[in-house]
Amino acid sequence: MASSRQQLDALTGLRFLAAAHVVAYHVYHLVFTGTEAPPGLHGLLDSGYVGVSFFFVLSGFILGYNYLERPPDTREARKAFWVARFARIYPIYALGLVFAAPAYFKALRDAWAVNPSEGLRHAQALVVTPLLVQSWTPWTAMAWNGAGWSLAVEAVFYAAFPFLAGRLNRLGSRALAVGAAVAYGAALVLPALYMVVDPDGTGGTASAYNSGPWMLALRFNPLARLPEFILGILAARFFVLRATAAPRSHPVALAVVGGGVIAALMGSPSLPFPLLHNGLLAPVFAALILLVSWSQGPVAWVLASRPLLLLGKASYALFLLHMPVLFAWKSVLKRLGEAPTSAWAVAAFVVGSVCLSVLAYERVEKPARGWIRDRWTRRAEQPTPGLQPRG
Template sequence: MVSSLQQLHALTGLRFLATAHVVAYHVYHLVFSGTEAPPGLHGLLDSGYVSLGLFFVLSGFILGYNYLEQPPGTYAARKAFWVARFARIYPVYALGLALDAPAYLKGLRDTWAVDPSRGLQHAEALVVTPLLLQSWTPWTAMAWNGSGWSLAVEAFFYAAFPFLAGRLGLLGPRALAVGAAVTYGAAMVFPALYMTVDPDHTGGTASAYNSGPWMLALRFNPLARLPEFILGILAARFFLLRSGESRRSHPVALAVVCAGVIAALAGSTVLPFPLLHNGLLAPVFAALFILLSWSQGAVARVLASRPLRLLGEASYALFLLHMPVLFAWKAVLKRLGESPTAAWAVVAFVVGSIGLSLLVHERVEKPARAWIRDRWARRGTEQSAAGL
């Protein structure tokens, strides 16, 4: 990684807002189920799944920004890259699985009692989920700590990145424009095909909570989401090519993009779900990352402020742990005879989840990451000393 690159702090703050969007989406559906907010607010709350697409584009952008100028081209460099990615994601991912294990095992037991064949499918998650392979099959993608499906997709991206970086990092401006258009077309072709063929016979009613097996495959399969990641890499290449503009602000363009994102989310109920879920806004997100990274304006300064940066750094833990915490909190409230929709209960969940994420980031995520990377570095030194 090129250590001399400037830190894109505004994107760290943006990560927290995107994670908060996902959390609000789950609270809206799992706590306030059956209650619908006013149309615009309903659209914002009902579109939390779109932030997963934002994360996929952002992942490509950040990795491209850090590695395109010095891609991991050798076997040793690729191995070091993969170890660094493993150290970054797996400790908190494993903690999320541990916290959600009681709920998953109870669900497995109940499903097996009703339908052993479905129970067997559900049980496959015991094997594939710890290996970050659950998103390759629709029935295992969300079986165990549902938020983790996106990490299985990210794991595929990480595996592919060293081989993509060496090629995409050589593209010039014209090739970038063609590549971006082709990649965006690839992102849209399968959702459009699904809408045309309607293999699940949804009659146009497919949604995050009303999906057949083909829709689940479209939503979760890493190959279907790869174009979003590649668009992020291409955006990073464009940003690096225009590095001379890194200190210039584009306030009007940034305002238009931010307003466009908010308007699309607020009106998400009138947009085709398959397209919106699988990258309809991906080019807009790529433009947002570029403009925020260039900007010195108020929006960028707020996102780059110390509180939002701290929350952004802990947002990965919040993303992976909020679902187990939510289910556990609902169980506690049920035992107490309290309503999960009470204002104090919702506030307690939000504050508790954020507090837990900050604690896990400092006490689990950072130490575990350092330990894994240190162990790997020492192993490499020992192998070099032994002449291996």
């Protein structure tokens, strides 16, 4: 059963900023193709893929924060946990697949026409993507709504969490420090090994848009990304241990860590892509999450404000829907003979995507989540008439 702890609203607002960074990254690469911004801005826009690492750490933190005190360690509790996770992610995930279907089937048709064997590999996404297992086969990970690969990774995290929580919730401060060091080392050992061996023969030129098969496996394999999730759980355990002390705000530390994240992203072209993609900044993200959670100053106030709170709640929909919307918008502009790089076209896409994400959150995500949880976990409880399902 989840804890009844107070919601950390500032983290919800922070989640929107991370999702917006991912959106900006895709706009930069898929709209402004061949155009390079000034160095610092280029690094910031070119590193949007790092947002997924942040989400993996945040996911571990949020689940740890809510469940570590009372982990789902019985069959009934595990079932309730897994149903709640499915209800949380799958409705919008399925909506994203529907939105992305036209682009996927067009790509499938084109691949089949050129090379039937390649088309057959592409067609495997029809089976694995709805089942949330596409990240186990790297060539299908981004075939149908590219952003969805991270949800296939999250599905493994959710499957493992009840078994991890029962062990990690007993760690003390010293064990947490050792565990964090081990998890961080585990996150970096495979990308470091890749850089040494260079199995794809990239000569150090691997990137998010230039990856060989081994790099794809490293980027998308759930086991390679599990340490980032565990770091988030360990951060939550540390947060819970500190909960008995008087809450403290650390504005200087927050400014240093936040500024350090921005500086690292701006300088990302000089950092090794395999390491940066697979958790190089994970401990920094964990520190940022902790500091924002402790913060009681203006930063926390802004992040927890009503507009950012709503946008943060809708950020999951924004993350999964923005790429299909972008492809559809580019197609419309092409038929109209308009340039996708014009200011009005980019602004229309951004505003439209954000509005669509809020609408999807309110009209699809919340109702579907309540319906699934009510039908699968509360049917036998005979709830009081008029009692509203939890969101």
